Amino acid sequence: MRIQKFEANRRELIEVARGDRPADLFIRGGTVVNVYSGELLPHHVAIYKDRIAYVGPREVAVGDETQVVDAAGMFVVPGYIETHSHPWILYNPVSLAERIVPLGTTTVVHDTLFFYLHLGYKGTVRLIEALRDVPINQLWLARIVAQAGYPEEEEWFDPVFVRKLLEHEDVIGTAELTRWPMLYQGDPLIVDTMEFAKRLGKVSDGHTAGCSFEKLNALSAGGLSACHEAITALEVLDRLRLGLWTVLRNSSLRPDLQELIEPVVEGQISTQRLLMTTDGPNPSFIAENGFMDGLLRQAVRMGVPAVTAVQMVTLNAAQYLKLDDYIGGIAPGRRADVLILPDLESFRPDRVVRGGREVARDGRLIAPLPEIAWDRYPSMKPLSVSAEVLADPDLYRFEAKDGEKVPVIEFISNVITRRTDTALSTDGEYVAISGRPDLAYAALVARDGTWVAKGVIQGFGGRIAGLASTYNTTTELLVIGRDPGAMAVAAERVRRMGGGIALAEDGEVKLDIPLPLYGIMSDVPFAQVVRDHDRLLAAVHDRGFPFHDILYSLLFLTCDFLPGLRLTPLGLYDVKRAQVVRKRRNLPVRA
Numbered sequence: 001m002r003i004q005k006f007e008a009n010r011r012e013l014i015e016v017a018r019g020d021r022p023a024d025l026f027i028r029g030g031t032v033v034n035v036y037s038g039e040l041l042p043h044h045v046a047i048y049k050d051r052i053a054y055v056g057p058r059e060v061a062v063g064d065e066t067q068v069v070d071a072a073g074m075f076v077v078p079g080y081i082e083t084h085s086h087p088w089i090l091y092n093p094v095s096l097a098e099r100i101v102p103l104g105t106t107t108v109v110h111d112t113l114f115f116y117l118h119l120g121y122k123g124t125v126r127l128i129e130a131l132r133d134v135p136i137n138q139l140w141l142a143r144i145v146a147q148a149g150y151p152e153e154e155e156w157f158d159p160v161f162v163r164k165l166l167e168h169e170d171v172i173g174t175a176e177l178t179r180w181p182m183l184y185q186g187d188p189l190i191v192d193t194m195e196f197a198k199r200l201g202k203v204s205d206g207h208t209a210g211c212s213f214e215k216l217n218a219l220s221a222g223g224l225s226a227c228h229e230a231i232t233a234l235e236v237l238d239r240l241r242l243g244l245w246t247v248l249r250n251s252s253l254r255p256d257l258q259e260l261i262e263p264v265v266e267g268q269i270s271t272q273r274l275l276m277t278t279d280g281p282n283p284s285f286i287a288e289n290g291f292m293d294g295l296l297r298q299a300v301r302m303g304v305p306a307v308t309a310v311q312m313v314t315l316n317a318a319q320y321l322k323l324d325d326y327i328g329g330i331a332p333g334r335r336a337d338v339l340i341l342p343d344l345e346s347f348r349p350d351r352v353v354r355g356g357r358e359v360a361r362d363g364r365l366i367a368p369l370p371e372i373a374w375d376r377y378p379s380m381k382p383l384s385v386s387a388e389v390l391a392d393p394d395l396y397r398f399e400a401k402d403g404e405k406v407p408v409i410e411f412i413s414n415v416i417t418r419r420t421d422t423a424l425s426t427d428g429e430y431v432a433i434s435g436r437p438d439l440a441y442a443a444l445v446a447r448d449g450t451w452v453a454k455g456v457i458q459g460f461g462g463r464i465a466g467l468a469s470t471y472n473t474t475t476e477l478l479v480i481g482r483d484p485g486a487m488a489v490a491a492e493r494v495r496r497m498g499g500g501i502a503l504a505e506d507g508e509v510k511l512d513i514p515l516p517l518y519g520i521m522s523d524v525p526f527a528q529v530v531r532d533h534d535r536l537l538a539a540v541h542d543r544g545f546p547f548h549d550i551l552y553s554l555l556f557l558t559c560d561f562l563p564g565l566r567l568t569p570l571g572l573y574d575v576k577r578a579q580v581v582r583k584r585r586n587l588p589v590r591a
């Protein structure tokens, strides 16, 4: 693991700890939150190069060149660790770090999904390595399968390449397995790949949404290490009891902490194997609520003792990652990822030190952000569909016979749908929706224009004329709306942008957000991403979208792991029955 490599060697640290070599940085007079003993201690902290050398009451190793930081009246806390990060909720790994490093998060464990889908093994490795200059510790979890099946999936996720990625020194394990029934069935690809990760000393993240205690037994037996999908206090207990590291989630999609934290507040359970995650919050949620600092604020407000809450996002997280000799606490030999906090309520640091260097002060990033030359990491699946294909309004209409029962995708929450088979009238060979303001067309068009999968959706927003988006879990072109003409206009704008989100009506584009990075991430600074997200959410709310998180509705409409009916690259897909109910249609190849 690269995170285990340091500039400061052990002998140097010993000398500093003895007082025979001056420290580079000396944090004087603060109260250390000791996550190992659970105490608050009046200790100084001496840092040499990138590591902590001494923690204690003596003023050792202060030389002429030592920078001394006065922490009197302040708390000295380990940098926060996010073990389950999706760095693409419009932001990208760089713009995300820009915002969260000043909020005290010094380590993130990112999912590889969209990088791998677009870059394959080699490109993903090149990009991961280019991103090392971002001033945050970045570790990665490698996907074993996609989140929506497609014909070339097995080839793309060839176990040879997945294993090579798992061997990479920045990759800490396998990423959340959204298709957990495969593990339940004992699928050899999944079982053997997770076992391979285990033999490398790496972890396997889970995604056991809706899984009963009985079935969880099989998943734990299959080698899962962790899960963040508990949505009730009982589900927290189920996971803990079966030996899974249990990650309490509070995201923009599911702000569930109040419920999940109950057994902790009641002092009912050991917190040793509890962690917390933000699970990819939308940018506006981060702007308003913070990141790991926000989870700490909430947990403490809800009654969790401050030190316990800090342990959950530092030492416990490091132990889960098998990296507690290196990160997650203020102790000699550890990486010097240290926060200086004015209190244990706001958890917003005055100063953030990462690897011995100050990277943020007073809520502002002071470390430089690298310029990533994204064009050096081009997608292997460019958005190459032609304007001609997208201009045809019939591309978006749903074919049916008059009175035929059509399997409709009914939205019952932001991300959960159910299949409602409905007899609909037609206009020629297509379903007529003009008399049904609750319905809209949805089409998933291949990035290369070779196929289209179609559906009818209900309860999404009756006044959305045309909304096109590569922001979805396939990054194919998803087009939704009531007016096929407006759908074509929105789709064409997204095509021209090379990926993104566009909203159109009355023949015009009303809003667009370019997402040049694989159709899922923006390349603008974090503040601009927040404005873009706010504009999008307001625009769809104005047009009747009834839920709170449009990005997650778009992201998961095309997945194959949440109930009930979905639009995937295989076609209209019934998740419960694991059945394609209407296949995608090939489109004519155009010269």
Ligand SMILES: Nc1ncnc2[nH]cnc12
Binding pocket: 086, 113, 147, 178, 279, 280, 473, 555
């Ligand atoms: N499963 C998932 N895939 C992509 N982004 C996510 N954000 C949160 N969960 C996610």
